[in-house]
Each structure stands twice: as structure tokens, then as C-alpha cells.
Amino acid sequence: MRTLMKGNNALAEAAILAGCRFFAGYPITPQTEILEYLSTRLPEVGGQFVQTESELAGINMVLGAAATGFRAMTSSSGPGFSLKQEGISYISSMELPAVIVDVMRYGIGLGNITLGQGDYFQAVKGGGHGGYKTLVYAPSSVQENVDYTILAFDKAEEYRTPVIILSDGAIGQMAESVKLPEGKEHDPNKFEWTLKGKDDTYPNGRKMTDRIYYDFKYTEYDPHIRDRYSAMEENEQMWEEVETEDAEIILVAYGITSRVCRGAVKAARANGVKLGMIRPITLWPFPKKALHKTNKTVKAYLAVEMNACGQMVEDVALYAQGTPVYAYPSGRVIADQEEILRIVDEIRAGTRKEAF
Amino acid sequence: MAAVKEREIPRSIYAANSFCPGCGHGLVLRLIAEVIDEMDIDRDTIGVLAVGCSCLTNRTLAIDLLQSPHGRASAAAAAIKRCRPEKLVLTYQGDGDAASIGIAETIYTAQRKEKITQIIVNNGVYGMTGGQMSPTTLVGQKTTTSVKGRDPEVSGMPLNLMEVLKSFEPAYMARGSIHDAPHIMKAKSYIKKAFAAQMAGEGYSCVEILSPCPTNWHMTPEESMRRIGEEVIQYYPLGEFAKGGDQ
Amino acid sequence: MEKQFVFAGFGGQGILTTGLIIAHIGAMQDKEVTWIPSYGAEMRGGTANCTVKISDELIGSPFVKKIDILVAMNQPSIDKFLPQMKDDGIILVNSSIVKDVPRKGDIRVVEIPATEVCEKISYSRGTNICIIGALAACTDLFGKECYEEGIKHYFAKKPQFHESNLAAFQAGYDYVAKE
Numbered sequence: 001m002r003t004l005m006k007g008n009n010a011l012a013e014a015a016i017l018a019g020c021r022f023f024a025g026y027p028i029t030p031q032t033e034i035l036e037y038l039s040t041r042l043p044e045v046g047g048q049f050v051q052t053e054s055e056l057a058g059i060n061m062v063l064g065a066a067a068t069g070f071r072a073m074t075s076s077s078g079p080g081f082s083l084k085q086e087g088i089s090y091i092s093s094m095e096l097p098a099v100i101v102d103v104m105r106y107g108i109g110l111g112n113i114t115l116g117q118g119d120y121f122q123a124v125k126g127g128g129h130g131g132y133k134t135l136v137y138a139p140s141s142v143q144e145n146v147d148y149t150i151l152a153f154d155k156a157e158e159y160r161t162p163v164i165i166l167s168d169g170a171i172g173q174m175a176e177s178v179k180l181p182e183g184k185e186h187d188p189n190k191f192e193w194t195l196k197g198k199d200d201t202y203p204n205g206r207k208m209t210d211r212i213y214y215d216f217k218y219t220e221y222d223p224h225i226r227d228r229y230s231a232m233e234e235n236e237q238m239w240e241e242v243e244t245e246d247a248e249i250i251l252v253a254y255g256i257t258s259r260v261c262r263g264a265v266k267a268a269r270a271n272g273v274k275l276g277m278i279r280p281i282t283l284w285p286f287p288k289k290a291l292h293k294t295n296k297t298v299k300a301y302l303a304v305e306m307n308a309c310g311q312m313v314e315d316v317a318l319y320a321q322g323t324p325v326y327a328y329p330s331g332r333v334i335a336d337q338e339e340i341l342r343i344v345d346e347i348r349a350g351t352r353k354e355a356f
Numbered sequence: 357m358a359a360v361k362e363r364e365i366p367r368s369i370y371a372a373n374s375f376c377p378g379c380g381h382g383l384v385l386r387l388i389a390e391v392i393d394e395m396d397i398d399r400d401t402i403g404v405l406a407v408g409c410s411c412l413t414n415r416t417l418a419i420d421l422l423q424s425p426h427g428r429a430s431a432a433a434a435a436i437k438r439c440r441p442e443k444l445v446l447t448y449q450g451d452g453d454a455a456s457i458g459i460a461e462t463i464y465t466a467q468r469k470e471k472i473t474q475i476i477v478n479n480g481v482y483g484m485t486g487g488q489m490s491p492t493t494l495v496g497q498k499t500t501t502s503v504k505g506r507d508p509e510v511s512g513m514p515l516n517l518m519e520v521l522k523s524f525e526p527a528y529m530a531r532g533s534i535h536d537a538p539h540i541m542k543a544k545s546y547i548k549k550a551f552a553a554q555m556a557g558e559g560y561s562c563v564e565i566l567s568p569c570p571t572n573w574h575m576t577p578e579e580s581m582r583r584i585g586e587e588v589i590q591y592y593p594l595g596e597f598a599k600g601g602d603q
Numbered sequence: 604m605e606k607q608f609v610f611a612g613f614g615g616q617g618i619l620t621t622g623l624i625i626a627h628i629g630a631m632q633d634k635e636v637t638w639i640p641s642y643g644a645e646m647r648g649g650t651a652n653c654t655v656k657i658s659d660e661l662i663g664s665p666f667v668k669k670i671d672i673l674v675a676m677n678q679p680s681i682d683k684f685l686p687q688m689k690d691d692g693i694i695l696v697n698s699s700i701v702k703d704v705p706r707k708g709d710i711r712v713v714e715i716p717a718t719e720v721c722e723k724i725s726y727s728r729g730t731n732i733c734i735i736g737a738l739a740a741c742t743d744l745f746g747k748e749c750y751e752e753g754i755k756h757y758f759a760k761k762p763q764f765h766e767s768n769l770a771a772f773q774a775g776y777d778y779v780a781k782e
Contacts, residue, residue, distance in 0.1 A: 021439075022439060048435075048439065050434075050435075050438070052431070052464070053460050053463075054460060056461070057428070057431040057464060060425060060428035060461070061431045061432065061434060061435035063424060063428075063432050063435070064422065064424070064431065064433060064434070064439075065435040065436070065438070065439050068402075068435075068436050069439075072435075086425050087425060188439065195402050195420045195422060196440065196443075197399045197400045197402060197419075197420055197443055198398065198419055198420050199399065202420070203370075203418070204370040204371075205370075205417070205419040205420045205421055206420045207414050207421055208420075208421065208423065209411075209414060209423035210423075214414075
């Protein structure tokens with residue numbers, strides 16, 4: 001049976017089901033329910049919950065827990081997610097698995113606690129220093145909060161990488177029916193590389209730091225990093241196609257905005273307009289395979305997202321291979337279905353300015 | 357002529373350190389290694405380093421080690437201890453790491469009574485970056501960012517970590533020094549007591565150790581040791597600050 | 604079929620829970636449902652509200668543009684959401700609190716003095732359940748038993764209120780059915 005759950009609670013429960021037994025974080029709207037939920041739920045399953053003094057401590061406790069092989073997660077939003085970036089870079093350099101949730105709010109600086117999609121660049125382009133990449137999942141429903149949180153833990157271990165769940169205020173706050181899968185048991189001792197006290201394999205002890213120091217020759221390190229990220233880029237692209245086969249114009253949207261776009265596609269089709277949608281599920285790697293498939297057949301892309309200037313639209317343009325790309329950054333209000341249809345009409349009439 | 361005793365290297369030291377000549381870190385690490393050996397816990401100890409000269413520990417101490425971001429060692433260590441409560445978990449940090457950029461983590465590790473041991477080597481400067489003023493630089497002490505000497509009107513008074521942490525009622529807390537042999541032995545006993553408190557599940561423990569940085573103090577090793585004994589311990593009194601200690 | 608609800612009132616009136624119960628009932632009937640509260644800055648403006656969608660198909664945006672059913676527990680809610688009402692929509696009000704509902708086109712206004720109705724059955728905390736009873740009576744969304752089952756399920760951890768809840772539901776239902 002499906003049960004009605006709030007997005008943040010469902011995400012938190014999914015972490016438990018994935019075998020996550022460590023959470024450290026700090027309150028910030030609109031992600032706080034994750035913290036609240038896990039504060040009671042984790043002790044019930046023998047896990048560790050810590051409300052830290054700051055997001056800095058939160059991400060670094062996750063770093064420590066991940067180093068021991070435990071499935072560990074932290075969550076935040078906007079400003080708090082910014083504070084976690086240094087830690088994410090370190091976790092990347094040490095190649096540790098961890099899941100970091102950003103329930104996006106709107107705006108620059110303090111911004112607004114309502115929903116938004118302004119952290120695309122930060123999540124997708126390596127928000128911290130040094131040029132790392134992380135898998136980024138963008139759930140668009142409460143069910144996907146569950147499914148991709150569980151997947152995130154698996155992928156984090158498969159590639160030994162931090163994985164970001166880029167949710168938003170609407171997906172986090174809304175309630176929908178969800179089906180929860182069976183829980184998994186995780187064995188923190190299954191990897192030999194995790195900190196557990198030295199043994200015969202590591203007579204001098206494990207040295208867990210930036211892998212450039214101990215595990216690679218300087219000449220081998222950069223190729224290793226390139227191989228690592230190309231493997232993720234090649235194998236992990238995920239997306240959903242909605243009526244793209246014969247589409248004349250394709251909307252590109254993720255998360256909460258994609259739900260408005262889904263309505264727009266339906267409405268346009270009802271009026272005989274061949275509109276489709278590509279919904280990236282992974283934002284990194286961006287599903288360029290999807291665009292490469294439709295570049296030959298489609299007349300234009302319209303990137304719809306909830307920020308002031310457009311962010312994802314840059315990636316759409318990067319992979320459009322010359323196909324015209326238009327932008328509808330809806331700012332601090334969620335995209336409007338009628339406005340999408342109006343812009344589509346403008347594109348078809350040739351009166352809309354391209355994004356770049 | 358008395359037989360010269362062959363130099364013994366603790367089992368938990370696996371390679372020569374690369375600290376500057378006269379640096380105190382090598383001595384403190386030796387004390388930690390000796391204690392680990394004596395307690396026979398080298399396979400049950402996990403250390404956390406952060407950033408600064410202290411992180412060179414990675415290349416000398418033969419235990420599992422994690423190097424966290426600057427200042428965050430105690431947060432990472434607390435998480436490790438929560439996941440692996442049966443292990444001895446220690447941090448090895450400098451004063452810049454633990455008392456400046458990581459002061460929040462240090463305070464809240466103590467406040468939450470995380471069952472780890474913080475070992476903080478206080479040499480009053482940022483060593484690795486070339487001798488800048490640190491939170492523990494003494495008044496009047498010249499550094500590359502206080503060239504006329506630390507001015508309390510500009511930079512405030514040096515931070516006394518033991519005073520800051522006392523109110524959180526640690527299981528064990530002490531400040532030692534390594535400026536002469538008796539103090540070195542005393543410092544070692546502090547480390548041992550802190551580890552014992554942790555192993556007994558008593559709570560948070562911390563040992564601060566006053567240590568020389570001849571390179572950035574622009575002194576000889578001998579002058580540096582004398583400075584600690586004559587000047588530094590005046591501002592940073594030694595002793596045990598928690599658990600029936602003498603302060 | 605896709606029905607779009609707004610539940611609105613003062614913070615503390617239990618309006619978000621009322622919406623959640625309706626969503627819960629929909630979910631139990633294996634419908635697609637969304638429930639989303641307004642939160643943050645908007646909450647300080649006098650009305651707290653949530654929107655609920657119940658549909659046979661996958662729901663796009665959880666936000667409501669045109670309202671089928673508005674459940675209003677205070678005057679500002681009516682003023683705020685009246686412009687968004689569908690022409691054939693229903694406004695359900697607690698007339699113990701809301702005294703003056705402006706009429707507009709063919710919009711049906713259902714008034715129930717839920718506070719007084721619940722006082723009569725000595726269950727003053729049952730206003731929201733009473734409103735759900737009224738909602739069940741003035742719409743043909745689900746059978747009455749679906750509501751009763753849903754309410755019982757929602758409050759499964761508080762079995763001591765089952766009887767009173769069902770009484771409040773019945774009182775609300777009867778009041779509107781008799782209308």
C-alpha cells in the first residue's frame with residue numbers, strides 16, 4: 001500500500017531504508033523536517049543523530065562517519081549548503097561515499113525560505129574548490145525523493161564519491177503517496193579501506209587524506225581523476241522523455257518546475273502544438289545523450305527553471321549542438337503554464353530572443 | 357664507561373618525521389606513540405589530523421589516520437568515535453587549527469562530551485604558513501603579521517584554551533610542556549591519563565602541550581626551550597584542569 | 604478527474620491538518636494526491652493555507668490555479684481565494700466564524716456553523732472533522748465510508764477520539780445533507 005508522506009520525511013525515511021545510520025546537520029528552512037525526523041528515527045534503529053553547532057561541523061562529521069564505512073548523510077538549504085562546500089571538496093578528494101541533500105530555497109544570500117532552483121551551478125559545477133564533480137539527483141516527486149535517495153547511497157559507494165540530492169522547498173514540503181521499499185542492512189566493515197584500526201593489510205595504518213598524497217604518483221593522479229569522472233559521466237546520465245519523439249519544441253526542466261512543464265506539454269498537445277519535455281534526473285552528469293538524440297529532430301529547446309537569470313540553460317546550450325535554445329527563468333515564483341505556452345508560441349512565431 | 361643504550365623507536369612510529377630541527381612536534385608524537393605502545397592499542401586507535409604542521413603526522417605515526425579540513429578534526433573524530441565506540445579516537449592539532457579556525461568544533465566537541473581525546477600542540481604561531489600570529493601568540497611576541505609584537509588593543513589577549521573548555525566539565529584535561537625532561541615525562545603522563553579516561557568511557561578529554569617552534573620564533577632550539585620555561589608557562593600555567601587535578 | 608482544493612484559515616485552526624486528512628483519504632482510495640502548505644513569509648499575513656489535488660492521473664504542478672473547492676475558516680481566506688474560484692466551484696465555510704460570504708456567479712456556497720454543531724455534541728475540538736463531514740455531503744468525490752475509514756486511519760494513534768471524530772463527521776454530514 002502506498003502511504004501519504006511529506007517529501008522531507010520520505011527522504012529521511014529512505015535514508016534509513018538505505019542503511020544510513022549517521023546524520024549530522026543544522027536546522028534551516030525548508031529542510032528542517034529531515035533533521036527533525038531523523039532525530040527520533042535514527043536512535044530507533046541504533047543510528048547516530050547529531051544536531052551540530054553549524055553546517056561546517058555537520059559536513060565534517062559526515063566526513064568522519066563516511067571514513068569508517070558507515071552510510072552517512074547531511075542536509076541543508078541555500079546558505080547552509082554553501083557552508084558545506086569545503087567539506088564536499090574534501091570528501092571528493094578522499095573519495096569517500098556520502099549523501100548531501102540541498103532542499104533548495106530561493107535567492108542569493110539569505111534569499112527567501114520559499115522554494116527555488118538557484119543552487120544548480122553550485123551543485124552541478126563543483127561548488128567547492130579544486131574542480132571536483134558530484135553525482136546530482138533532482139527528484140521531482142515525493143516518490144523520487146525516496147527512490148533517488150536510496151540510489152544515491154548505492155552510487156556513492158560504487159564510485160566512492162559524495163552524491164548530492166538537489167531537492168527544493170516544494171518537493172520537500174509537499175505530501176504525496178509513496179511506496180517505501182524494503183530496508184537494506186549495510187555492513188560498514190565490508191570495505192577494507194575504511195578506518196577501523198590498522199591491520200596486517202595496512203601495517204603502518206591507513207592514511208585517509210587527499211588521495212594525491214599516498215595512493216598515486218603525481219603523474220597518475222590527473223588521469224585517475226579524469227577516468228573517474230568520465231566513467232560517471234558515461235554511465236550515470238538519467239532523464240525522462242515526455243512526448244519528445246515528434247516534438248517540435250522541447251522543454252527542459254527538472255524538479256518542481258518539470259511538473260508545471262508536464263502540464264504545459266499536455267495542454268499544448270491538446271491544442272495540436274507538438275511540445276515535449278526532457279526532464280534531467282541527474283543534473284550531473286547532465287543527460288547530454290538525451291539532447292544528442294533530439295538535436296537532429298527538434299527546432300528549439302526551452303529551458304525552464306526557478307531562478308532569476310537561468311543556470312541549467314547553459315548546459316542545455318552546451319549540448320544542443322547548435323539547436324536554438326531559449327530561456328524562461330521564472331524567478332521567485334514557480335513557472336506558469338500559460339506563460340510557458342505563450343513563450344512556445346513566440347518561439348514558433350520567431351519573435352522570441354535566443355538565450356545566448 | 358657506561359654502555360650506550362641503543363636508541364629505541366616506538367613501534368607506532370614508522371618513519372622519521374620531517375619537522376624542522378628543534379621542532380616540538382616530533383617529541384610530542386613520540387610521547388603519543390610510546391603511550392599507544394604501552395597501552396598496546398595501536399590496532400585500536402584512530403587519529404584525526406587537520407591542516408598545519410601537525411598533519412605531517414601522517415608520515416610518521418603508524419595508526420589509522422584521517423586528515424580533515426582545517427579546524428574540523430574534532431568534528432570528524434567525534435563522528436568516528438560514535439561509529440566505532442570501541443576504538444580510541446584522538447585528534448592531533450595545532451593551536452591555529454583547534455583554537456582559531458576550529459574553535460567552534462573544539463568547544464562543541466567538549467560541550468557535547470564527545471568521548472574523544474584532543475591533543476593540541478600550542479607553539480603560538482602558524483608554523484606551516486611561515487610564522488603568522490595565532491590565537492595563542494603572547495602579547496609583544498613578534499610574528500609576520502604582528503611585526504612590532506602582538507598588541508592586545510588590536511588583536512586582543514592570547515586565548516587560553518583550558519579556561520575556555522573548563523566549564524564543560526571534561527572527563528580529563530591538562531596542559532603540559534616539553535621544555536625539559538621532567539616536563540616531558542609529565543606531559544606523557546597527561547596523555548596516558550586522557551587516553552585512559554576515554555577508554556573508560558568517561559567523556560571528553562583534552563591535553564594541550566606547549567611546544568617550541570624555533571624556525572618561526574627565530575631562536576635556536578635551546579633558546580626556544582628556555583623561552584617556554586621562563587616566559588610561556590607564565591601565561592599558560594601547567595597542570596591538570598579537570599578530574600581531581602591540581603588547578 | 605482532477606479536483607483542486609484550498610483549505611485556508613488562521614494559523615492554529617488546524618486547517619493544514621484538515622487538508623492533509625482529505626489528501627490521506629484520497630491516497631487510501633489509491634488516487635494520485637498532492638498536499639502542499641503555504642509556508643514562510645506568506646504565513647505571517649493572516650491566513651495559513653494548503654492546497655490539495657486529487658486525481659486519477661499523475662499530477663503535474665501541486666500548486667492550484669483554479670479552485671474547485673475552497674474550505675474557508677476565516678474571512679481573509681474568502682477575500683484572498685475568491686478570485687481563483689472556478690465558476691462551478693464550491694466554497695465551504697465555517698459560518699460560526701465567517702459571517703459574510705460574497706456571492707459570485709454560479710459558485711455554490713455551503714455554510715455550516717461547525718463550532719455550534721460541535722458544541723451540541725460536546726466535542727468542541729471536532730470542528731475540522733465536522734467540516735470534512737460537510738465536505739463529504741456536498742461533493743460526490745468518495746463514498747461516506749471512505750471518509751470515515753480515512754479519518755479513523757489518520758488518527759490511528761489516537762483511538763480514544765474515534766467515536767467523537769465519527770460523531771463530528773456525522774453531524775457535519777447531516778447538517779449539509781439536510782440543507
